[in-house]
Amino acid sequence: MLSNHLQNGIETAKMVWSRIPNAEEGDHEDAGLLRKSDGSSVESLEYEVVENHAYWEEQDQRGKLFLVYYVVVKWFFALLIGIGTGLAAVFINLSVENFAGWKFALTFSIIQKSYVAGFIVYVLINLVLVLSSVYIITHFAPAAAGSGIPEIKGYLNGVDIHGVLLFRTLIGKIFGSIGSVGGGLALGKEGPLVHTGACIASLLGQGGSTKYHLSSRWLQIFKSDRDRRDLVTCGCAAGVAAAFRAPVGGVLFALEEVTSWWRSQLMWRVFFTSAIVAVVVRTAMGWCKSGNCGHFGSGGFIIWDISGGQEDYSFEELLPMAVIGVIGGLLGALFNQLTLYISYWRRNHLHKKGNRVKIIEACLVSLITSIISFGLPLLRKCSPCPDSDPDSGLECPRPPGMYGNYVNFYCSKEKEYNDLATIFFNTQDDAIRNLFSAKTIHEFSAQSLLTFLVMFYTLAVVTFGTAVPAGQFVPGIMIGSTYGRLVGMFVVNFYKKLSIEEGTYALLGAASFLGGSMRMTVSLCVIMVEITNNLKLLPLIMLVLLISKAVGDAFNEGLYEEQARLRGIPLLESKPKYQMRKMTAKEACGQRVVSFPRVVKVADIVSILRSNKHNGFPVIDHTRIGETLVIGLMPRSHLLVLLQSKVDFQLSPLPSDPRPGSRPIRHTPSEFVKPASSKGISIEDIHLSSDDLEMYIDLAPFLNPSPYIVPEDMSLTKVYNLFRQLGLRHIFVVPRPSRVIGLITRKDLLIEDSEESDTVELQSTSISAS
């Protein structure tokens, strides 16, 4: 039925197309978002990549060798991501601990003489650290502000925000978060570490940063979007694994929270990356234990060990635990809502006034934070030390400048401690350790905890959205464990059992707030278990999370989704919307379709590309008997490459010689690959002479010959699922077909490996026959 030359044209297209690695579709979003996501994502790109290499065509043997090379490189990359993220985490932690440790040691030594001088030094150090952070962000790496998780989530959903995975963003994130966390702001370093991991992975995938002359050619085999996405997924998991020393939690976080297309093969590789991170971090910790790393050895990485705490729980305790869950859900949802409003206001009124305003804002926040964290404990009366139990290893008051409970701060008598200073005038890691600590019943007064809760909650809300790298995990844990411990105090007083530990309730509080704000479930649960090293509390954490997430869901979406939406990242949810059920595919198509003929005048291409922002164009040809036929999809980006290179221009308006092989292939597949971290070319960048405009291009060799199609009256929910599940960029809506050539069922797709040679034989015969 197809005329011969058309058939051959399509064959050529299939040949060439299959050699382009991320050869599917691209889409300009109107919002200025740009991404080249491929539908071939879910195809077996391992084999497609094999095809790209010239020598593959020569013989199978060498192709298989390349496949082995490809797999080895893939695992080697997983190893490198693990090592890189682990080292970055160690570096950030080491720097933060040393800056903060040195800051507190200095302040404590000065306040022995003068509290005013100590206050000024404390404020100044914090200010300098925050200033350095905000300066890096505003002048060097604007994309490194915030936690980065919404952006990464968007990237893995198919939306690429410019600049998120650049080398400068990586550098800005690392040094920025050292400044912002070391400077004592109410934010954490865990979210930024996830972003750091993702950046490392992405840079590896493109063979280093091109701008800074770091790329190496032999690593550049990951050109398809699916490969890059897989690497970034590994990077996210590595980030969480490094941030919390929680390898399983990292895998689950990547799975539950960030990825949109998950394959079980990937799990294995992600898991490997996490394991590597765990080993790297453990090695570094071991090395630091001998005192090589300054303050880092004693404080250091998150593991708030409560394995020595509460062993068992009774059924009466379930009620207060449920109460914690409800509080967590309410406070978490409120947090999301407040940060949403403030971010919105900030974006529209503050941040568009330029970098200077951002810097002033961050410095102001730092000042307020310093004043509150220093000033409030001053107002608080000290409490006498409890009768110390020499076995517990708790010293009261602790020696100045050291880590631990029972801080002596502005106390008049010898054996006294300041409970507000113990949590407020401290690094967050140590504060949480103190809040989680067992065998310290009644260390904190309800008044102090309440004061701290209100102040810190406010600070966390205000700090969120300033132009510094900022995670919400640790502040969330701080807030949660405070009210958790508060509830725990009442429980201890009410039930009067010795086996109940306030620290356990603090942990549950932390879980509940994170659940109420971020709405993660399994991953959060595992992370909490891993950071506290106590498996026995697992069912309790589960219970609290169930309640807090359910309560939170009644009010709004999770923190990351809210923020992603605010930033204009159009995430496709996994579920189709309710109203899609009543719509058909035809009704959903927004714009008029603009299609190209097979051979098209250059001037026409230019005018069409200028006049609309569509990102893919159907290509239509005529058979000899005059029927029209859709022969494929031409992505805008490929058109731009063709216009820029000009080598495929021809004078004749007829199709070029259709026999494959008769004309030299003038494009290498890599020309069609968009670099991951640049905007690609735009039609405005291309300058064509008037002679060029009069020439023609035969599009057949460059189009995607078989995009996915749906009939016009298919329900939109079905279309949505097709689009979402396969990670597509374009679907053609076509009229109902006039006949069915065949039916594919499960049986047809169960090709046994043993039949391989036969099938391929058969298939090649049928091609030559056609």
Next chain:
Amino acid sequence: MLSNHLQNGIETAKMVWSRIPNAEEGDHEDAGLLRKSDGSSVESLEYEVVENHAYWEEQDQRGKLFLVYYVVVKWFFALLIGIGTGLAAVFINLSVENFAGWKFALTFSIIQKSYVAGFIVYVLINLVLVLSSVYIITHFAPAAAGSGIPEIKGYLNGVDIHGVLLFRTLIGKIFGSIGSVGGGLALGKEGPLVHTGACIASLLGQGGSTKYHLSSRWLQIFKSDRDRRDLVTCGCAAGVAAAFRAPVGGVLFALEEVTSWWRSQLMWRVFFTSAIVAVVVRTAMGWCKSGNCGHFGSGGFIIWDISGGQEDYSFEELLPMAVIGVIGGLLGALFNQLTLYISYWRRNHLHKKGNRVKIIEACLVSLITSIISFGLPLLRKCSPCPDSDPDSGLECPRPPGMYGNYVNFYCSKEKEYNDLATIFFNTQDDAIRNLFSAKTIHEFSAQSLLTFLVMFYTLAVVTFGTAVPAGQFVPGIMIGSTYGRLVGMFVVNFYKKLSIEEGTYALLGAASFLGGSMRMTVSLCVIMVEITNNLKLLPLIMLVLLISKAVGDAFNEGLYEEQARLRGIPLLESKPKYQMRKMTAKEACGQRVVSFPRVVKVADIVSILRSNKHNGFPVIDHTRIGETLVIGLMPRSHLLVLLQSKVDFQLSPLPSDPRPGSRPIRHTPSEFVKPASSKGISIEDIHLSSDDLEMYIDLAPFLNPSPYIVPEDMSLTKVYNLFRQLGLRHIFVVPRPSRVIGLITRKDLLIEDSEESDTVELQSTSISAS
């Protein structure tokens, strides 16, 4: 372009079709496998179910009420599955522990007088237990043999093997595994528990067993395959959570090993189910601790606590650990291969000779197992007790009939124990506890461990595939921990450090063997951590698993995949096959397409249904201008329902009145629902008079109006992904379209909630306009 009456016919079809819950497609596999899996699986069936209810059409308000009811029932079911599976697990464990405990207590008391009498009693008790198990399986519930995991995996992949989820299978599984595990065979109760959980879930989903008059009407709202699949997934997770007291492990097992279509919304519900199981089991354990449950209180549920063991590890230890990984990979792959051969041989030569052979076989295996486990320790010389440390709580020899290390069995002197009896003449749970135990260096001699390894490995291979419920987890742990401890002994001797515990190596060995045989990664890792209650060994377990899986993968597939293939369950892997890359959709279509016209003679339907086994038929109509048009897919099962009920037969060969609403709808949607646990109707069951055969049916209201379509020359890998990712049963292969009506991009699918009313308005206008 469509003629009016056709358009209306299609509208009617869409209306009616949307009211049929699992209304997509069905497929008879030639292998005699039968399943009704729906493509609507991935559609938003929550809403589709809403549509089924008559009152939905009346007003939106009540529809939303139903939606709330539906969600509540969904969570209530998750709760019930958790409670049911938890109780089943408690019941099985309680029975097994009591049977086995009583058996060993009796035997020990008899052998004080006579070893011969003790031997006879021991053998007889085992024989009776195994006989009861195999009798139940062969005469009552044949589908309950084996572990059931390959079958469940098949079900969740879209292949339903008859009988796997019946009520009788559930009963058979529970009582059968009590007999087989209590009878001391080399198999475990964990795999069967997964199957038990899945059965409970499936029965709940269909509102109880219809056959045993247990169904209740108000629970029967889960009629779509997706809902059932979700429930079964919950059941699997609950099974693992109950079997190992590993709730997180259960979720991950369901995710990694059994499901084929995973949605992140489901994770939350699965997680909830697991949490419920954990609470139920914990409550039961607490109740039993007070001595209400006989032998159960002291032994009981798996938690081989090694938290008191090795705290740290040095880098030199990584080498022997890697060796363990390699051994695990090799032995695991060998296990898979041997069991594959033996199962194959058994199926073709032994089991087709009838139930009597199966019973004799199981009894023979039981006899051999009893003789070996009693006889071999007799031949072993006793060792003198080590200098006992009163703090360790270990008694040597332990009191007869109690649990613990250092069994006195056929020892001549007072202070002696028999190391082979300590692992062999014991329940498997206790044996593993002894192998994992810390602070018992040199308890076992290398000779005993080696003897046990060889004998038990052989027994496990031989037992696998007998007609009793049999899990491979615990035998795998037994085998693995034996060689692990063996390696540990060498390490202890070689490095001469006191901090190294043989028990740690036993654990790693267990992980390595399971990894080498089942090829699970993250889930296995988490399960191992949860059952040993020791998080510190996580990186080591990861390392060992990585190695053993990689080594095993070099030889063959995982145990479950091998077994599924052997049983003819055609699992669609997540990755398309290599050779698909070069094939097109058209080439893959196996059989000639048989299509129906819109109005078809009953006799034609009957003859077509008789003459082929196709499971879906395109329906083709003509427009007024004579063009043909594919109007939908008619599943075989719906045709059978129509033929059986006869109410839609008509005399005229013209379409029935096409206006929707003008004819009474004679079918309730539930008529088209195939019960989950029966074979459905077959064409041979339907008897039609010759008058009937002369009549006609208008298929338009009953067909699926928009199945997924692909163009004929689309690459088969793309088709495979579409099929696999969306869980389809049929895809139409159609000619290239002649024009493109529209293009759907990400933007078109981002409908905001706020626009809801507008969009719906707009859409209903456009329908009435057409």
